[in-house]
Amino acid sequence: MTLHLKNLAKRYGSSAVFSNVSLDIAAGEFVAIIGESGVGKSTLLNCMAGLDSWDEGSVTLLGHDLGGLPDDQRALLRRQHVGFVFQAFHVLPHLDVAQNVALPLLLLNQLDDARVQAMLNAVGLQGLGARLPQQLSGGQLQRVAIARALVHKPGLLLADEPTGNLDPATAAKVMDALIAQTRENGASLVLVTHSEAAAARADRVLHLSVDGITG
Secondary structure, three states: OOOEEEEEEEEEOEEEEEEEEEEEOOOOEEEEEEOOOOOHHHHHHHHHOOOOOOEHHHHHEEEEEEEEOOOOHHHHHHHHEEEEOOHHHHHHHOHHHHHHHHHHHHHHOOOHHHHHHHHHHHHHOOOOOOOOOHHOOHHHHHHHHHHHOOOOOOEEEEOOOOOOOOOHHHHHHHHHHHHHHHHHHHHEEEEEEOOHHHHHHOOOOEEEEEEEEOO
16 A cells, blocks of 8 residues: 555644544555645645654554654655655756756665656657656647656655646646556656546545545
8 A cells, every 4th residue: 555544634723624534555556535725635736745743643654654754765766765746846047957856866866868858759748858847838848747756766746736726628638647657657647636637537536525535
């Protein structure tokens, strides 16, 4: 089991963001999470990686109870085993495309130029490694983010509205790249989305509300 959540609850003051969230994500599974705006989908995604705290329940990632780990060990676990793709891309503007993609490998002291180039080719960015982010389209930037998230072959990929800023045709191409690469790497994929087209491609679709998660 890649990820196990049991009775997870998150509150801001006296207001519940979500509660009683229990789910299992199997190795290699693609799960989409949908729900109304403001229900805490992005917060839940952050809790899955131990980036955010929770008030009740537990998160077990690759056999590790995140609630029992100090911050530095959580960070190391994320660095080694988790990839992130966000709607806002979060590429570094002063680094070229290849350098952005190489960052996870650099942090792990595993820099491999051939691996970086292979990832760029896999997401359709061959020949663009020397370009700066401001020279790319939105769809290309999102594919940079996908390549960066997967270059170190994580066991879990978390994607937060990765097609939200893209037109439908570009969004479909980005989803093609995202799914193809997670399948090739045998990674589990958790996708938070408002897109019915994106959610329809998942193995399983779950609906998050303040009272829990169903699907």
